[in-house]
Amino acid sequence: MNDRWNIIIVGAGTCGMAAAIFASRRNAKVLLLEGSGDIGGTLHISGGMMSAAGTKLQAKLGIKDSPQEHYDDVMRICRNTADPAVVRLAVDHAAATFDWLTDLGLPLVPQSPALTAGAHEPYTVRRYSWCPEFGRSVLKTIAPSFQAAVATGNVTLKLRTKVTGLIQDPRTRAILGVRTEGADGAAEYLGSNIVLATGGYGANGAMMAEFHGTPLYAMGAPVEAQGSGLNLGRSVGGFLKGAELYHGNFGTxxxxxxxxxxxxxxxxxxxxxxxxxxxxxxxxxxxxxxxxxxxxxxxxxxxxxxxxxxxxxxxxxxxxxxxxxxxxxxxxxxxxxxxxxxxxxxxxxxxxxxxxxxxxxxxxxxxxxxxxxxxxxxxxxxxxxxxxxxxxxxxxxxxxxxCTTLVGTVGLAVDGQLRVIDRNLKPIQNLYAAGELLGSWATMGDSAANGMMVTPALTFGRILGERLLQWDSRRAAAE
Ligand SMILES: Cc1cc2nc3c(=O)[nH]c(=O)nc-3n(C[C@H](O)[C@H](O)[C@H](O)COP(=O)(O)OP(=O)(O)OC[C@H]3O[C@@H](n4cnc5c(N)ncnc54)[C@H](O)[C@@H]3O)c2cc1C
CATH class of the missing domain: 3.90.700.10 (Succinate dehydrogenase/fumarate reductase flavoprotein, catalytic domain)
Known part of the structure; x- marks a missing residue:
């Protein structure tokens, strides 16, 4: 309670792990809070299939591609129903994320990169890749970097620690910290930046009914996908978007x-x-x-x-x-x-x-x-x-x-810097959200675009980890 962390990350999954790794490289003091007993989140069961344009792999194979073409493809597939700013941020930085993974030795199946694997609409350029052990290969690839970040002492990981509330300044409405419940009972932690990376609500039947009027027919998502970040965001003035864009598969x-x-x-x-x-x-x-x-x-x-x-x-x-x-x-x-x-x-x-x-x-x-x-x-x-x-x-x-779904369509509204915004579109100070918490609508609209969940989750985590402190110092200079 007495420490003030540079960054508090909620959720040690796909996005949260990337955020912690990159923030640690900037010597940030990071507190990473994870409700379950393990790191990795949805990567344990995800297909882990990714899309990125302008990668080293594509260059090696002589494939010409660009973030603009990736953007156009995603927007074509979803008929412009995705969030343009979020898609732009995702595709512009996807190649750096993918190159980071391949530089770390990410194993890929020989078909990579492909137009599609068959489950979703094909891209017009080969930019879709996946691994022999699917999401687990991605997790295995980044786990050593994550363990190294913890070993430096920059990242403090607390497992079985669920964030149950946000501490908000009643006057400025800035977010000052988080409330938790865990093995050690209730606690509060203060931080300069709070990153919500709590994933989706694909296992929450009540939210499926509330948002889409449809039962949760099947449990395709991890049990932790309860949409807790949506409620955390709503509790401090954030709002949700995308309910009308529900997407599911053609049936199981x-x-x-x-x-x-x-x-x-x-x-x-x-x-x-x-x-x-x-x-x-x-x-x-x-x-x-x-x-x-x-x-x-x-x-x-x-x-x-x-x-x-x-x-x-x-x-x-x-x-x-x-x-x-x-x-x-x-x-x-x-x-x-x-x-x-x-x-x-x-x-x-x-x-x-x-x-x-x-x-x-x-x-x-x-x-x-x-x-x-x-x-x-x-x-x-x-x-x-x-x-x-x-x-x-x-x-x-x-x-x-x-019709069943693996991910949550609805998400917390953010601006182009992943700052959680209120209904007047004003950022709620110090609060960021990324990954599936933004809803699949943000990166894929009312459709499914190949790889447009895992790559953005890793990318947004990486961007927040790399930039938050920079944004911090700019903010301090402006104040
Ligand atoms: C079966 C399946 C296959 C998929 N295949 C693909 C694919 O091939 N390609 C693709 O692009 N996408 C795919 N997806 C989607 C993609 O895997 C996810 O959207 C993405 O991994 C989510 O990343 P995240 O970091 O937002 O959340 P997660 O990786 O789910 O991490 C969230 C973490 O937050 C923790 N948490 C939640 N609430 C709290 C709280 N209150 N306090 C503390 N911790 C909390 C959770 O325990 C979890 O560890 C698939 C999804 C599923 C279910």
């Missing part, structure tokens, strides 16, 4: 209806991997997207547009027999064993019975399938081109997919 198959449920697999809905033989219908029984739509973003947006963000994949026994297995990594035998036995895998002798089992409207489902069958030799109502055969031969089947 859940273990059961007790949300959040386990994910047990996903259907192969990517036409570049497997062309669709089935039709996709919403909870009413209506088709809602052209199943062979090549843009993953278009497919995801169609699903996100449904009120309950889930759908049925409907097919018949002829398709089950002749089409390549529809579930990724599942054999035909595994799929057959689940149909009619697992709550997400229906089997019925008639379309009407299938609708009844799935809670669909039988007339609507029958009409959707009849229209699809009838259009096989003409134009599909939704413009689908790949229509190998009608759905006419019972028994009939349906597999349920739920």
């Amino acid at each position: 198959v859940l273990a059961d209806y007790n949300y959040p449920s386990k994910i047990i697999g996903r259907a192969l809905t990517m036409p570049e991997v497997r062309q669709p033989w089935e039709v996709y219908v919403d909870s009413e029984g209506n088709r809602f997207v052209r199943e062979d739509e090549s843009s993953v973003d278009e497919r995801e947006r169609a699903l996100i547009g449904l009120p309950d963000r889930r759908y049925w994949i409907v097919f018949d026994s002829a398709i089950l027999k002749d089409a390549p297995p529809v579930m990724e990594f599942w054999s035909r035998e595994q799929i057959e064993a689940a149909l009619g036995h697992h709550p997400m895998f229906l089997r019925a002798d008639t379309i009407e019975e299938l609708a009844r089992q799935g809670g669909m409207n039988a007339e609507k489902l029958a009409r959707s399938i009849a229209a699809y069958n009838g259009a096989l030799n003409g134009n599909d109502p939704l413009g689908r081109k790949h229509r190998p055969r009608p759905i006419t031969k019972g028994p009939y089947y349906a597999i349920r997919q739920h």
Whole structure:
């Protein structure tokens, strides 16, 4: 309580570790507070896939690229829904972050850098890279630098210490420090700069319901992703942005209806991997997207547009027999064993019975399938081109997919220097936020752009670590 730290960082994850490493290099006195019992945050389970333009790796491979092209690509993919200042900051400094990692020996898969790995829209230039052990490779690469920073004595790490409140000057509204609860009980720490790097809310069902009106269908994020930084920011006058830009994937198959449920697999809905033989219908029984739509973003947006963000994949026994297995990594035998036995895998002798089992409207489902069958030799109502055969031969089947998300869309509002701002867009003095706490909307808008969470989290941590003291001295000179 008596010490005054140069920088207090809340959260020793992707962003917080980078911030501590770079602040330590400037001899800052850093207090790093981590609620869980370990460093690394989401990197333990993240894909850790990164994107950066103008890297040494690209130069070595003769790939011409620039931060402007990266910026244009991200904004094209999300139709300009991301925060321009935050995206600009991320892409302008991404190459330095990526080069830092590769200089440290980051192991990369041979495809790196690629346009995409398939899950999201491709870039126009090869700038997307990943590692054999995904996020854990990134963690292993930076962990020695982090341990070295702790060894210098510049960084004091306190694990199992959760920040529960911010200390605010009632007159100036400047942030003076933090309140914590931990193994040693309650405490207060004072600091000149407070960096919130607490990650997202992807494991917080109440926030999913509050922000997006959707249940937390599955637990894809670490359990620590409870959005505590959003509440800390709100408690001192900060505000949240991005709720209308909710983004999730095109669906996964859940273990059961007790949300959040386990994910047990996903259907192969990517036409570049497997062309669709089935039709996709919403909870009413209506088709809602052209199943062979090549843009993953278009497919995801169609699903996100449904009120309950889930759908049925409907097919018949002829398709089950002749089409390549529809579930990724599942054999035909595994799929057959689940149909009619697992709550997400229906089997019925008639379309009407299938609708009844799935809670669909039988007339609507029958009409959707009849229209699809009838259009096989003409134009599909939704413009689908790949229509190998009608759905006419019972028994009939349906597999349920739920739109799930790994990250939180909503974030704490900041300015171009990552200062937390109030509703009048004025910085709340001494308070910064970075990483997923800014919300995926800030760097990716209403879409998913390859690598635009991990690279920005590391980059913003690095920038804050490098610049905070500089900004401090400028501020002191101005005062
Ligand atoms: C399964 C999965 C795969 C992903 N794959 C990719 C990918 O390939 N590419 C990509 O770009 N993005 C990916 N992401 C997203 C990306 O990994 C995260 O957005 C990013 O790592 C978050 O970094 P962060 O530093 O903001 O938060 P984190 O790394 O989550 O760190 C936050 C830390 O803060 C701690 N904390 C929280 N609240 C408090 C508190 N009140 N007091 C003290 N400590 C607190 C937490 O315990 C945690 O250690 C993925 C996410 C998931 C879940």
